[in-house]
Amino acid sequence: MKWHGFAAGMGIALSCVGCSGSVENDEAWGTAQEALTTTYQAESAVDIDEGVIETVHTGYRGAGYLNIDNFNNTFAWYIINRPVAGTVAVTVRYANGGTTNRPIRVSAGSSSAQITGAPTGSWTTWVTATVNVTFAAGNNDFYLSSVSNEGMPNVDEFSLAQTFTRTYQAESAFDIDEGVVETIHAGYTGSGYLNIDNFNNTFAWYIVNSPAAVTVPVTVRYANGTTGNRPIAVSANGGTPVQITAPPTGSWTTWATATVNIPLAAGDNDFFLRSVVSGGMPNIDKFDITW
Numbered sequence: 001m002k003w004h005g006f007a008a009g010m011g012i013a014l015s016c017v018g019c020s021g022s023v024e025n026d027e028a029w030g031t032a033q034e035a036l037t038t039t040y041q042a043e044s045a046v047d048i049d050e051g052v053i054e055t056v057h058t059g060y061r062g063a064g065y066l067n068i069d070n071f072n073n074t075f076a077w078y079i080i081n082r083p084v085a086g087t088v089a090v091t092v093r094y095a096n097g098g099t100t101n102r103p104i105r106v107s108a109g110s111s112s113a114q115i116t117g118a119p120t121g122s123w124t125t126w127v128t129a130t131v132n133v134t135f136a137a138g139n140n141d142f143y144l145s146s147v148s149n150e151g152m153p154n155v156d157e158f159s160l161a162q163t164f165t166r167t168y169q170a171e172s173a174f175d176i177d178e179g180v181v182e183t184i185h186a187g188y189t190g191s192g193y194l195n196i197d198n199f200n201n202t203f204a205w206y207i208v209n210s211p212a213a214v215t216v217p218v219t220v221r222y223a224n225g226t227t228g229n230r231p232i233a234v235s236a237n238g239g240t241p242v243q244i245t246a247p248p249t250g251s252w253t254t255w256a257t258a259t260v261n262i263p264l265a266a267g268d269n270d271f272f273l274r275s276v277v278s279g280g281m282p283n284i285d286k287f288d289i290t291w
């Protein structure tokens, strides 16, 4: 999955006249670069020292591939902006028509890892290998460099994929119908928790921005101080709800988590937590979504 074309950051402050509880969603929406995978063409280097961009051997993508000079410590330099700090899976596509390994050193700042760069059988046979490198938030100096006298394989492109998690506080709902935000029972995170009214079909509505159309794990943190299940129906954009059973947790101050998988569309999603029994839902502290 690839996602190019980053939108400018959007500030958002939603108001909801007459809603119970919080009416402002403070999620940081200006992080559209949190794409699941971003692909860079090797030939788009800021600088190559020393080597050439070629189109001799077929099978490359984009406008060509990087053929670095066959020396140790030759490199291609890229500037890569990341929305958040953290470990990124870097997948490099290369061809090595030689008969010996041509390792590729992959580095961002002071973090580096090495790809073996084994022979691929021919210069038109392209393979991928993945290493984990740690990036800083913002611009990173990123290098592909040789560590042997054979230089690197020919390099076509590389892709960056980074898992990230956003926390949505239940009390930051765009709309709650009907219920209140409370701080009575300890152990919640953020500024409180959602205590939905004890009816069937009460709900809290959130706007969840996803960088791609993808099914994501949603982990809901809740407390159920009663003696019966209070299922939570989780859904997005009118899709089929997936239920969390939400059995009793022993007390209202004992918080538990449960995870369901929910398909999201790219962009803003109408995301709902809804009661399906007359007891309403448990008290809900937050939910975490990992992309």
Ligand SMILES: [Ca+2]
Pocket: 067, 068, 069, 070, 151, 152, 153, 154
């Ligand atoms: Ca070369």
Ligand SMILES: [Ca+2]
Pocket: 041, 042, 043, 060, 061, 062, 063, 064, 065, 155, 156, 157
């Ligand atoms: Ca290419």
Ligand SMILES: [Ca+2]
Pocket: 195, 196, 197, 198, 279, 280, 281, 282, 283
């Ligand atoms: Ca309630």
Ligand SMILES: [Ca+2]
Pocket: 169, 170, 171, 188, 189, 190, 191, 192, 193, 284, 285, 286
């Ligand atoms: Ca909370």
